[in-house]
Amino acid sequence: MHEAHKRLRPGREREAFKKEPAKRRPAFTLIELMVVIGIIALLMVIAIPLIGRALEQARQADCASNLRQFSVAIMVYRNDRSNDPIPTPPWLSNLYPSYMTAPSSYICRTDRSRGREGSRPNGVFENDFDETDDTEFNPSGPTAYGRNPDIRRCSYMYEFSAAPCSWNWSSYLGTSLADVDRNADGVASWAEVKMYHMQNGDEWNKHQPYGESMFPMIRCFQHHAFKKVHTPEGLQAWTLNVAYAGNVFEAPLFWEYNFGPP
Numbered sequence: 001m002h003e004a005h006k007r008l009r010p011g012r013e014r015e016a017f018k019k020e021p022a023k024r025r026p027a028f029t030l031i032e033l034m035v036v037i038g039i040i041a042l043l044m045v046i047a048i049p050l051i052g053r054a055l056e057q058a059r060q061a062d063c064a065s066n067l068r069q070f071s072v073a074i075m076v077y078r079n080d081r082s083n084d085p086i087p088t089p090p091w092l093s094n095l096y097p098s099y100m101t102a103p104s105s106y107i108c109r110t111d112r113s114r115g116r117e118g119s120r121p122n123g124v125f126e127n128d129f130d131e132t133d134d135t136e137f138n139p140s141g142p143t144a145y146g147r148n149p150d151i152r153r154c155s156y157m158y159e160f161s162a163a164p165c166s167w168n169w170s171s172y173l174g175t176s177l178a179d180v181d182r183n184a185d186g187v188a189s190w191a192e193v194k195m196y197h198m199q200n201g202d203e204w205n206k207h208q209p210y211g212e213s214m215f216p217m218i219r220c221f222q223h224h225a226f227k228k229v230h231t232p233e234g235l236q237a238w239t240l241n242v243a244y245a246g247n248v249f250e251a252p253l254f255w256e257y258n259f260g261p262p
């Protein structure tokens with residue numbers, strides 16, 4: 001009596017019918033699916049380089065902002081020491097923490113090593129000038145020539161460092177130690193060589209002074225894989241720089257080309 005009553009309830013019958021799996025034709029045929037996959041692949045091929053370029057442009061803007069912070073910091077530092085024989089800081093790391101407040105400003109976001117490999121990414125300089133690395137891995141140790149070990153890593157090349165200059169400056173500048181050694185310690189530091197270079201020129205420009213607004217003081221070589229510029233010697237890495245005068249400017253790897261033919 002009870003069982004029969006249950007079976008006859010119309011609501012139950014409908015529920016049972018709904019739960020039965022429906023037999024349908026597949027939503028996509030194999031060919032339709034492959035066309036859709038093909039279109040998605042094509043869109044990705046188009047979009048990925050565009051996204052990559054947009055991200056790199058954002059990183060370049062961030063790098064320029066780091067460089068402007070260094071520029072202001074060095075201006076203030078130089079103002080405080082205008083009577084010193086060498087008015088520039090020995091290292092960028094010495095600007096921390098009084099003049100530069102954040103260690104993150106020492107890292108260019110394009111630098112995949114996050115400052116570990118210093119300022120000279122592979123494909124640009126190899127191991128040349130590693131004495132200028134403002135990192136704990138400097139060949140002369142983490143406190144080399146007075147650098148501040150609290151800054152462990154740095155993506156930027158500081159042309160005016162206190163490290164002795166390994167560049168073949170004497171023949172290129174056509175001068176000797178007595179002319180460049182501003183603090184008379186018997187050693188030609190990068191700062192001393194570069195100061196002389198800026199004020200007296202070199203073999204390439206026939207010994208004319210270089211302008212302070214296009215003479216690099218800090219350089220970023222990290223963007224070399226993303227951007228090249230035409231020079232008389234072919235395509236070169238694009239670089240972002242702070243000039244001695246404090247302005248941020250772009251230049252080829254050989255910044256001298258910004259001055260045109262000598």
Ligand SMILES: [Zn+2]
Binds near residue numbers: 060108109220221240
């Ligand atoms: Zn950079």
